[in-house]
Amino acid sequence: MKISSRECNGDDGEVDDSHSRSPSPDPTIETWQMETDAVTVIEKQDKLSAPIKNDIEQNSMVKLASKLNGAVVSLKKAPSKEKPNKDQLFMTALHTTNPFKTIATRKESSPSLPESLTSCLRSSLFPRVPPYLKFISHDETIPLKIPTAIQKHLKWKLTTITPIVVKKTLTNSGFRLVKSECDTAECPQEETVDWIGIWGKHMKSIMFRAIKDGQKMNHFPGTFQIGRKDRLWRNLQKLASKYGVAEFGIMPKTYVLPHDLKILKHDWEKYAANNERWIIKPPASARGTGIKVVSRWTQIPKKKPVVVQRYVSKPYLINGSKFDLRLYVLVTSVHPLRIYLYKDGLARFASVKYNDELSSLNDRYMHLTNYSINRLSKNYTPNEDFAACEGHKWTLQTLFQYLKTEQNVDINALWESIKDLVIKTIIAGEASISSLTKANITSRYNCYELFGIDVLLDEDLKPWLLEVNISPSLHSASPLDIHVKGPLVAAVLNAAQFHVPRAEQAGLPYDSRLYTVYLSKEERDKHIIYTNMEDRDLYLRDILSTLTPDDVRHLLQAEDELTQSGALQRVFPTRHSHKYLPYLAGPRYYNRLFDAWETRYADDREPGVELLRALCDMGYHLQTPGVPLKRAAAQQLDRCRMTWTRRRRPPRRGPPCPRSRRSGPLRSRSGPSLPQAPRAPAQTRCPARRLSRRPPRCSPAPSAAPAASPSPSPPSPSPSSSPSPPPPSPPRTDLNMNECDEKEHC
Numbered sequence: 030m031k032i033s034s035r036e037c038n039g040d041d042g043e044v045d046d047s048h049s050r051s052p053s054p055d056p057t058i059e060t061w062q063m064e065t066d067a068v069t070v071i072e073k074q075d076k077l078s079a080p081i082k083n084d085i086e087q088n089s090m091v092k093l094a095s096k097l098n099g100a101v102v103s104l105k106k107a108p109s110k111e112k113p114n115k116d117q118l119f120m121t122a123l124h125t126t127n128p129f130k131t132i133a134t135r136k137e138s139s140p141s142l143p144e145s146l147t148s149c150l151r152s153s154l155f156p157r158v159p160p161y162l163k164f165i166s167h168d169e170t171i172p173l174k175i176p177t178a179i180q181k182h183l184k185w186k187l188t189t190i191t192p193i194v195v196k197k198t199l200t201n202s203g204f205r206l207v208k209s210e211c212d213t214a215e216c217p218q219e220e221t222v223d224w225i226g227i228w229g230k231h232m233k234s235i236m237f238r239a240i241k242d243g244q245k246m247n248h249f250p251g252t253f254q255i256g257r258k259d260r261l262w263r264n265l266q267k268l269a270s271k272y273g274v275a276e277f278g279i280m281p282k283t284y285v286l287p288h289d290l291k292i293l294k295h296d297w298e299k300y301a302a303n304n305e306r307w308i309i310k311p312p313a314s315a316r317g318t319g320i321k322v323v324s325r326w327t328q329i330p331k332k333k334p335v336v337v338q339r340y341v342s343k344p345y346l347i348n349g350s351k352f353d354l355r356l357y358v359l360v361t362s363v364h365p366l367r368i369y370l371y372k373d374g375l376a377r378f379a380s381v382k383y384n385d386e387l388s389s390l391n392d393r394y395m396h397l398t399n400y401s402i403n404r405l406s407k408n409y410t411p412n413e414d415f416a417a418c419e420g421h422k423w424t425l426q427t428l429f430q431y432l433k434t435e436q437n438v439d440i441n442a443l444w445e446s447i448k449d450l451v452i453k454t455i456i457a458g459e460a461s462i463s464s465l466t467k468a469n470i471t472s473r474y475n476c477y478e479l480f481g482i483d484v485l486l487d488e489d490l491k492p493w494l495l496e497v498n499i500s501p502s503l504h505s506a507s508p509l510d511i512h513v514k515g516p517l518v519a520a521v522l523n524a525a526q527f528h529v530p531r532a533e534q535a536g537l538p539y540d541s542r543l544y545t546v547y548l549s550k551e552e553r554d555k556h557i558i559y560t561n562m563e564d565r566d567l568y569l570r571d572i573l574s575t576l577t578p579d580d581v582r583h584l585l586q587a588e589d590e591l592t593q594s595g596a597l598q599r600v601f602p603t604r605h606s607h608k609y610l611p612y613l614a615g616p617r618y619y620n621r622l623f624d625a626w627e628t629r630y631a632d633d634r635e636p637g638v639e640l641l642r643a644l645c646d647m648g649y650h651l652q653t654p655g656v657p658l659k660r661a662a663a664q665q666l667d668r669c670r671m672t673w674t675r676r677r678r679p680p681r682r683g684p685p686c687p688r689s690r691r692s693g694p695l696r697s698r699s700g701p702s703l704p705q706a707p708r709a710p711a712q713t714r715c716p717a718r719r720l721s722r723r724p725p726r727c728s729p730a731p732s733a734a735p736a737a738s739p740s741p742s743p744p745s746p747s748p749s750s751s752p753s754p755p756p757p758s759p760p761r762t763d764l765n766m767n768e769c770d771e772k773e774h775c
């Protein structure tokens with residue numbers, strides 16, 4: 030095994046095999062010989078009897094067996110004759126770290142769930158992992174029975190865009206929907222928000238720091254990198270220039286104006302003879318707003334920021350009409366990458382039959398397939414029946430059935446090409462999302478995201494990526510919509526894996542250790558080794574041979590999550606998804622860990638699950654390093670700067686606030702008016718204020734200092750932060766980055 034270990038131990042050299050153990054160089058490590066001991070046991074058995082299969086489970090289970098039934102075995106190693114080099118010593122150190130040294134007792138596994146809780150909680154596959162909350166469907170007539178001790182903690186923070194189907198699912202599942210909660214006796218007007226979930230619009234990355242441990246939000250930082258059409262194109266373009274258009278030419282060629290105007294002009298002339306059509310779109314909009322199909326150069330805006338795209342002029346038609354597909358894609362983790370594709374979705378038809386004559390280019394009902402546009406057409410026919418091939422909206426399942434039976438289409442091949450497109454689309458944003466997540470999130474529990482990906486099939490059934498919606502519409506007015514989106518919401522929330530936040534009963538509540546992002550020294554060292562390894566075969570062979578507590582935490586969560594997949598098909602990682610690993614910005618440790626895990630266990634998961642069970646039973650997965658002091662202090666500071674609730678702000682006029690502890694001029698709602706405290710310039714106000722729309726309340730009015738904190742808060746909210754009226758059209762449809770910023774309702 031070639032290891033670039035210069036960074037690890039400051040020396041060059043090679044270690045042939047991580048299994049080749051030699052005496053530890055470190056006296057503290059000598060005391061903890063768990064891994065080495067286990068190997069010694071095996072070696073002894075090897076000599077004495079028939080060879081033992083040296084696979085991972087066997088290895089690990091032998092190690093565990095020697096632990097489980099009593100004291101740690103501390104066999105002395107035979108002294109090695111040859112003096113090991115530094116790399117060998119390093120590898121030995123890594124593999125001889127005893128994971129159990131801080132575990133006092135090993136037999137106190139969490140109790141199995143009492144009968145009364147099984148209706149509302151789902152047990153983990155693993156001992157000492159708290160159970161997950163069950164989410165039941167929006168249309169369940171009997172809501173879940175939840176003991177009050179648990180239910181009182183189930184609070185969900187409402188936002189103006191929380192879809193009705195999400196609200197129904199939550200209330201059926203025992204949640205209370207809270208706008209804010211005023212429950213401190215000392216200052217009842219203070220907004221204390223104690224929620225565990227929120228379904229809201231996307232936010233600036235820095236705002237994610239306000240998410241507390243134990244809370245979950247339906248977004249990751251940085252997903253606008255695929256949610257905006259211009260960024261999506263740029264990110265895909267980078268990959269296409271590196272790995273070829275054959276692999277990454279999944280989106281029609283796009284030009285981001287005004288920057289790409291010259292290139293567009295050049296290409297325009299090149300294709301002029303073919304009567305090429307182009308489609309102009311705002312870079313960050315939705316619902317077909319501002320979209321035009323054009324064929325003349327004069328129609329191209331030269332200065333406005335728009336994207337111009339080659340028009341797919343030969344789409345696959347059904348009954349003469351063009352349609353697009355809405356796919357739902359759930360990402361539960363970015364590093365490691367875990368992507369699920371919902372098996373159902375929507376096919377949305379244009380309401381006028383298609384032709385590609387130039388004279389028809391203005392007909393939006395022919396060329397655009399958005400529901401928000403076509404529902405206004407006199408030809409539009411709704412489809413109430415999810416199983417019927419009727420009207421202008423079908424379910425994806427019905428479409429596939431139709432394509433298979435009526436058109437003899439190879440549905441499996443089509444689904445494979447759709448999966449490929451989905452994985453590449455998420456990969457296009459992975460680098461940015463991953464680094465922004467790392468910079469702004471300190472618990473792996475905090476984020477998951479549901480994307481709506483729009484795809485157009487051309488006449489050869491090649492799927493073309495049109496756009497990614499980071500807040501896909503979950504509006505479900507028709508039975509067909511609810512048939513698709515209702516189960517989707519429950520599946521997404523179940524796969525996101527919520528824990529009971531606090532509970533009196535031991536073993537039940539959320540345990541932050543399971544989601545820590547911090548690594549011990551040994552874990553960091555292992556990451557360095559396997560990230561630097563060049564050969565896939567080598568990491569496949571070795572990376573699972575010694576699982577760290579952090580590895581176990583990642584693997585167990587993914588295994589638990591997989592039990593919830595059902596209608597959500599996991600498309601990454603799989604047994605075969607390693608072919609996408611080279612497209613990621615760099616080798617990533619966890620993706621390699623999962624590659625090895627899937628390669629070994631995808632076809633038979635039970636031995637892998639058993640191995641993790643045994644480790645969890647000993648509490649191995651709960652071994653976490655402390656939070657580095659500097660990071661902890663920085664987090665605390667961030668929390669102070671950004672809260673989910675707006676600090677009470679002085680009203681413009683009002684009497685002194687009796688609760689204020691300040692001695693300066695005070696304000697409250699009902700007293701005489703006082704001179705107004707100077708307000709901070711918009712740019713310096715904390716964007717967290719945008720998260721709450723409560724009217725101003727009495728608050729200490731700083732006399733000399735400006736009302737806003739002088740702390741270096743991030744740039745001000747965009748103009749969007751001021752309340753804006755709901756858009757005129759009732760249907761809730763997609764929001765992309767800009768719309769999330771600008772619109773309060775959808």
Ligand code: ADP
Nearest residue numbers: 281314315316317318339340341397398399495
């Ligand atoms: P929006 O976010 O406003 O919905 P889309 O990119 O999804 O914008 O485009 C709206 C509609 O326009 C699509 O549903 C599709 O019918 C049509 N469309 C978009 N891009 C193309 C293209 N390159 N070729 C053909 N039709 C397209």
